[in-house]
Amino acid sequence: MAFLTSACSGEPKPSPTAQSAPVKTLVVALVPDEDAATVIQDNQGLKSYLEITLDVPVELVVSTDYSTLIEAATRNKSNLTYFGPLSYVIARSRATFLEPFAVRLKDGASTYKAVLIGNREQGIDSFDAVRGQTVALGDPASTGSRLFPQLRLAEAGLQPNVDYQPVFLGTHDAVAKAVERGTAAAGGLSQVIYEKLVEQGTINPDKLVVLGTSSAIPQYPWTMGSGLNEELRQAIKQSFYNLKDPALLQPLRADGFVPAQDSDYDSIRHAARVLELSLPELVTKS
Template structure:
């Protein structure tokens, strides 16, 4: 069942019909900016306050930060014009683009000089999984079904490099968010799992998880980083201001919201590799939600 309710700040948004949303979307007084729901919603909102302040000052608009209940509801919100700007995961962007062809990716996060990142595969330090081969026959934890680094990339990595096929050689278990995967593995509720290495390091830095209770099994191949997208039917001048606001941002506090050091230009073709990965896993983009 699709969950369409928003966690924070969206009661008024949900009252809008798709037609009404698109009708006022050209140059709205308020811009709704959706953050990827890959961690606890209140944590994300709190961390993104510098972003809100920066965008309000730079764009001269009211900014509402939105966190949806899951990736599917974020995709649907973008599809029906209930948000103007969205920070998608790479694969959730591909899914969103398949449903809302008019959305435009325009900026991508750069970390350590590269517009790519990796997924980390981890296991409980005192659990039964000490190597990738030990995953065979056991549950393996992923995040949201539409997550790149907590589902698509590590699942493809297990298949391509180790010939381990989900729900055949091991049991696929979806836990929702990246931090939920890390916590479940640390607690021994599931022997192994995968999440974004960036988020994994952030969770350790915040002492949300204890690195000594976990072991690193492997890293995935590099993944195109998270894109910033906007509705294609916004006024051209506004679109240019939004694009410049992200590409020109230098404030470390703002960039910290995205776990990146800068933003670089991007376009839809940069994510074709994820469409190919979905084919390898026999995932039907039209049926995923």
């Protein structure tokens, strides 16, 4: 898909039902919080399930970074978009037609946390030890590997470019690997992804120290763009809410899906204000 590697032109569509032509292929854009091959593989079961339940071909695409994901959604180049919470808030500030409709449920909760980790060999075993060090983060528009890790560091009295040097590596797994190798003294990423990497043996937890966790974060939202007729919109929602097959849900690290709404992400907006982050600038710098 061309939109994955370059910004798109044109103005956002004004409403979810502005266009209602039949959809020949449902384009599903996925947040690049891990490497693209992993993201695609984890969503193959969901793709097949949607094709069967909706009777429409589904194309999975992974953007090169969060900025191009946001651009694609706000320019209505994707039908469904799986955002991180912060990237959703950025996109929604530019395109109010984006409708969050589902979030994953895990262990009875529709929230997750970020984790701060340090390199054990370098003696990074406390927040105070982070002072003067390099801290690896994911994408500038990432919630779990940028916004909430930096919020937790701020709560510990550490400010970027003053008490530590942030470096953006793009994905959560890249952050974990950098801290494990010692190319970054500390880093922040989603706790769910951290635990997955440990479970898979991708990283060695013996080389790492968990410094702390963030407060609860609202889960990644699934959203719809404009151009889908009401019948298809309702069918998509019900397909997500009715998904109960553990074999399909396990790769998604979910027990099921529940409805979502825009106000669920007001805490993300609040966190961005606390850190004095400009949403437009996050897109520009990502």
